[in-house]
Amino acid sequence: YSPVFPIGIDSSEDPKEFLMGRPWFEREILKLAQSAITNEELGQDGNPDLLFIGFSAMDWMIHDFGPHSQEIMDAFIKLDKYLGNFIGFIDKTVGLEHVEFVLTGDHGGLPLPEYVVEQGGTGGRINKEHLKEAIEWIDEECEERFGKKLYHREGGNFYLNHERLKKANLKPERIYEIVEKYLTSVDGVEKVIIKDDVLNSTQQDKMTLRIQKMVHPEKSPEFFPLVTPGFLYRDPYGTSHGSPYDYDTHVPLIFARTHFKSQEDTSPRATVDIAPTIAKYLDVNIPEYCDGS
Numbered sequence: 001y002s003p004v005f006p007i008g009i010d011s012s013e014d015p016k017e018f019l020m021g022r023p024w025f026e027r028e029i030l031k032l033a034q035s036a037i038t039n040e041e042l043g044q045d046g047n048p049d050l051l052f053i054g055f056s057a058m059d060w061m062i063h064d065f066g067p068h069s070q071e072i073m074d075a076f077i078k079l080d081k082y083l084g085n086f087i088g089f090i091d092k093t094v095g096l097e098h099v100e101f102v103l104t105g106d107h108g109g110l111p112l113p114e115y116v117v118e119q120g121g122t123g124g125r126i127n128k129e130h131l132k133e134a135i136e137w138i139d140e141e142c143e144e145r146f147g148k149k150l151y152h153r154e155g156g157n158f159y160l161n162h163e164r165l166k167k168a169n170l171k172p173e174r175i176y177e178i179v180e181k182y183l184t185s186v187d188g189v190e191k192v193i194i195k196d197d198v199l200n201s202t203q204q205d206k207m208t209l210r211i212q213k214m215v216h217p218e219k220s221p222e223f224f225p226l227v228t229p230g231f232l233y234r235d236p237y238g239t240s241h242g243s244p245y246d247y248d249t250h251v252p253l254i255f256a257r258t259h260f261k262s263q264e265d266t267s268p269r270a271t272v273d274i275a276p277t278i279a280k281y282l283d284v285n286i287p288e289y290c291d292g293s
Contacts, residue, residue, distance in 0.1 A: 003070035023078040025057035043094035066112035105251035123230030126188035134182040157221035188231035210244035
């Protein structure tokens with residue numbers, strides 16, 4: 001095994017299915033972007049053009065190997081080269097003085113839990129059998145004490161059947177007590193969150209605000225587990241994301257143009273700030289209902 005690409009593919013598998021999880025997918029995406037610039041004549045007149053490019057393969061690879069792995073270092077070296085070639089192409093066809101680049105990510109991610117522990121931190125992988133057992137205990141106790149079909153469950157997410165609860169004269173808290181008792185007994189489950197408590201909270205700490213933005217008033221489950229920092233569901237290898245912790249929510253946000261002076265702003269920003277920033281740069285009015293600033 002070599003920690004640099006190309007990494008072997010099982011001979012019984014279709015190689016095309018693995019392209020999405022290899023650095024060369026990013027190269028092909030940039031080739032497609034070059035075709036769009038040429039065929040759509042982007043940047044060839046006085047009207048602004050927007051070109052959006054998503055590097056999805058990096059997400060797939062980091063899920064498999066972890067952000068600090070040799071494989072990902074090799075993938076980033078390759079991506080850096082591909083980007084250099086792409087920027088060179090733009091310079092020749094459009095001129096960098098006419099282009100502004102914006103670079104960001106849609107989410108962060110947890111380093112491999114094993115790496116976190118090696119570095120002296122706390123982390124791990126939630127044991128699927130323990131979680132399954134806890135959920136079975138919840139279902140059995142709720143059915144035994146209160147009856148059937150009081151909720152719909154997807155994994156550890158509980159969607160209450162309010163009509164049945166009302167007929168049974170049963171408060172949601174009774175279900176929550178059972179859910180909370182068993183789910184928090186699983187190593188790696190920090191607590192169980194009540195949707196209404198989050199939505200009605202007036203607290204302004206970053207964790208509460210982040211969870212509020214993760215929750216939909218109607219479509220989110222009434223009760224759902226929050227993992228302990230450093231833990232994830234993925235097993236037995238790789239990493240994932242989806243928590244409100246800094247390692248999952250912190251992403252780069254870079255605006256670059258040839259005449260910009262280099263400076264760093266460490267104040268809290270959000271990716272939704274990109275659209276109104278570009279709009280202001282182009283002297284375009286920003287609707288009041290638009291998120292970001």
